[in-house]
Amino acid sequence: MKKTAITLFFLLQAACLFSQIPRPEYPRPQFERTDWINLNGEWTYTFDFGASGLERGYAGSKGFDGKIIVPFAPESKLSGVGHTDFIGRIWYQRTIDIPADWSGRNVMLNFGAVYYTSEVYVDGRFVGRHFGGSTSFSYDITAFVKSGGSHSLVVFATSDLRSGKQTAGKQSLQYASHSCDYTRTTGIWQTVWMEAVAPEALARVQMTTDIDQQQLIVAPQFFRESPNTLRVTLRDGGKVVGTRQVRASNSSVVVIPVKKARLWCPEDPFLYDLTYEVVAPDGQVLDAVKSYVGMRKVHIEGNKIYLNNEPYYQRLVLDQGFYPDGIWTAPSDDALRRDIELGLAAGFNGARLHQKVFEERYYYWADRLGYITWGESPSWGMDANDVETARNFLSEWAECVVRDRNHPSLLTWTPMNEEWWPDNTQFPRFASDVYDLTGRLDPTRPVNTVSGGAVVRTDIWAVHNYEQNPAKLKEKIFSDGTFFHPRLRTTRDQTRNIGFNEVKATANYAWPQYDGSCPYLVDEFGGIKWVKDQEKQATDSQTESWGYGQAPRTLEEFYTRLEGQVDALLSLSGQVWGYCYTQLTDVEQEQNGIYCYDRSAKFDMDRIKAIFSKRPEHPAR
Missing domain, CATH: 3.20.20.80 (Glycosidases)
Structure with missing residues (x-):
């Protein structure tokens, strides 16, 4: 009864703090789309200390007995759980609703981070597995969902902190915190979200700010190459500084001259606005991404940075x-x-x-x-x-x-x-x-x-x-x-x-x-x-x-x-x-x-x- 009372207290505390979706902001501000759904909030969960969840059909679950507030780890107070002993395995579940107007686009399921390994299932079907507890990853779940439909999303996270096989940081390898090691983090600990993207959308970019040659270089990568055009526009406030168009190919490189650039530094952290648009031959914008860039250079000469x-x-x-x-x-x-x-x-x-x-x-x-x-x-x-x-x-x-x-x-x-x-x-x-x-x-x-x-x-x-x-x-x-x-x-x-x-x-x-x-x-x-x-x-x-x-x-x-x-x-x-x-x-x-x-x-x-x-x-x- 005592454990139940403590868990209920944490849940009520978390519910009061998050009457709306916790951490509602878009989690990837340097590569932002407008059509997205935040999946933070109340999920169901269960621990799997006996490592028997797969045998018991947890991958196809429609809901577990416990409730947890995502994106907070089960060890934390804000999760509503507050279980601070070692957690080797934890299962999460929630229902996801796919908007009807997402038809014809790919549905991307994104995770800010899940510690340490994770498996993702939709309606009991295996979607993918990720290793590494600190980095972001995504799955294209288009083949697993239907526009206008509701589906059961299950995430299975595992951690073997004492194995020495994974990064742990300052998570304590002992039961309790001690000296400069602290409370552990297991499972989902950053925002989970979905977004709709065109099949030919931009997947990522690498930016190089070349202040010596006064230019910005953008190397794009697409989900799928196409005869479409990538249009990149650089702005200083509302003023267009430069724009370039290239073929939507992974071998394309965008070079935008930036004359007399205002350079980023701690004393003047100026940022240019950027937009990336994938444009079809008929002029339709298939994908639009907001971004920004700071023109600056860091390098080493001799013993100086x-x-x-x-x-x-x-x-x-x-x-x-x-x-x-x-x-x-x-x-x-x-x-x-x-x-x-x-x-x-x-x-x-x-x-x-x-x-x-x-x-x-x-x-x-x-x-x-x-x-x-x-x-x-x-x-x-x-x-x-x-x-x-x-x-x-x-x-x-x-x-x-x-x-x-x-x-x-x-x-x-x-x-x-x-x-x-x-x-x-x-x-x-x-x-x-x-x-x-x-x-x-x-x-x-x-x-x-x-x-x-x-x-x-x-x-x-x-x-x-x-x-x-x-x-x-x-x-x-x-x-x-x-x-x-x-x-x-x-x-x-x-x-x-x-x-x-x-x-x-x-x-x-x-x-x-x-x-x-x-x-x-x-x-x-x-x-x-x-x-x-x-x-x-x-x-x-x-x-x-x-x-x-x-x-x-x-x-x-x-x-x-x-x-x-x-x-x-x-x-x-x-x-x-x-x-x-x-x-x-x-x-x-x-x-x-x-x-x-x-x-x-x-x-x-x-x-x-x-x-x-x-x-x-x-x-x-």
């Missing part, structure tokens, strides 16, 4: 994207925007999106508000020395890069975090493959292959150092600035990797040191533990909280330590080209955020902003 051909210093904050009521899922679109506004209000010009693939709506707001982002996978939890794990990671990471590579705010790819390997494993090959794959899918951004870890090939030398004493921090940056010893850096067109047989025991191997040939960033530091109203609390009240180093005894000591650490990094002018402070908010028991977990302020934000707004001595912005 450049934005729009000028050296640019990045003052980032670690953002883990956890929410008290939604866990991995933001409770609202406003919550996504608010997190960026909090970062800006604290003096940062961007965030390293840590151990989680953030949803596209987050990138949309970062693009709009002028906030640098680093894209990262939830690589923790996987056995990076296992071949099957490597295969799983490569396909999921590729989907991530393809989905997000058009966002101007995203400046750096960080596939993995603090990975390491023992003797004679496949990790060096795996890391090299990740580096190559990322560069081939997106050659326009630097790749920080392993942040703060054992790097085989990388464009950025990124280290983690949580030394709390500012003077010692400055002294140690170039001597032991990473948890793990870095490997030799090679460029994308070089092949000098250390052979497996040459990998020696850590204690006996002469690890190379940073040689100044690439940008050096401290992309984790700080993590100063501070509990709100800490000075008013008893000493033993902090035993359940977690952070780096010994917590300051007073608030003034906190400010002094924080400013000293930032000043230490800024004083390394011309050597260190950016930093990332840990972290934006507290997350559960980890209490080292600039803000509390509920996003309320911990500190005098004017003082915090004054510290993180400081610029380095060299002339970079």
Whole structure:
């Protein structure tokens, strides 16, 4: 009875919060169609702890006993379930109604993300299977549904978090949250929606903003090639800047001159509007997609990172994207925007999106508000020395890069975090493959292959150092600035990797040191533990909280330590080209955020902003 009462309480709470469809906004704002149906809201569900659901005919279910609010994971309060133990299998069901006027068009069923593997059924018929818990995917269900008809949609999600075969990020591998690992996320955790598209519609595009040649290059890909025309129109507000038409072919390339372009940067996050239209020979518009683009360039020369051909210093904050009521899922679109506004209000010009693939709506707001982002996978939890794990990671990471590579705010790819390997494993090959794959899918951004870890090939030398004493921090940056010893850096067109047989025991191997040939960033530091109203609390009240180093005894000591650490990094002018402070908010028991977990302020934000707004001595912005 107690469990039933708790579940009922969560359901009533969720129902009050979401009297209408939760997360109603279009989930893919850089590739938006108008004819779509949001499938968020109440679904039925059941757990399948005995792994017998298929045998019991769950794929053809018309409804399960439990009720859950999608897109919130069953571990979250907002789902109405709040089951926080390990969930190996969960089944979802809801009825979908296909509009009669969708006849003649293809019906696409889209998922923002389902953790970790998923199978989809319509009226008991198998539609498809997806591997990877962080990336978006779609199915053409036209053959499974009828216009004007109602159908039963079933989604089966599985997760084996402790297997080491899948990415987990900061999901706890123990029963409870501990240190810097938190509540898990299973099943559907982003928006589910349907849309009607023409058979010849545009499937995706890849945009390249070439500011040196003053042009925008668009490479389209279609669901089906045709003799139709793709018309691309670029606008500055209501003014047409340029338009081009090409054949609706996957080999076509659209080039639009953009003279005297207004460039995107955090100080001026200007975005051009884009429309894509597939036009039939008789002039009928078969497909129309709204989009936008930020004209900007990021590249590396020597030991500097450049934005729009000028050296640019990045003052980032670690953002883990956890929410008290939604866990991995933001409770609202406003919550996504608010997190960026909090970062800006604290003096940062961007965030390293840590151990989680953030949803596209987050990138949309970062693009709009002028906030640098680093894209990262939830690589923790996987056995990076296992071949099957490597295969799983490569396909999921590729989907991530393809989905997000058009966002101007995203400046750096960080596939993995603090990975390491023992003797004679496949990790060096795996890391090299990740580096190559990322560069081939997106050659326009630097790749920080392993942040703060054992790097085989990388464009950025990124280290983690949580030394709390500012003077010692400055002294140690170039001597032991990473948890793990870095490997030799090679460029994308070089092949000098250390052979497996040459990998020696850590204690006996002469690890190379940073040689100044690439940008050096401290992309984790700080993590100063501070509990709100800490000075008013008893000493033993902090035993359940977690952070780096010994917590300051007073608030003034906190400010002094924080400013000293930032000043230490800024004083390394011309050597260190950016930093990332840990972290934006507290997350559960980890209490080292600039803000509390509920996003309320911990500190005098004017003082915090004054510290993180400081610029380095060299002339970079």
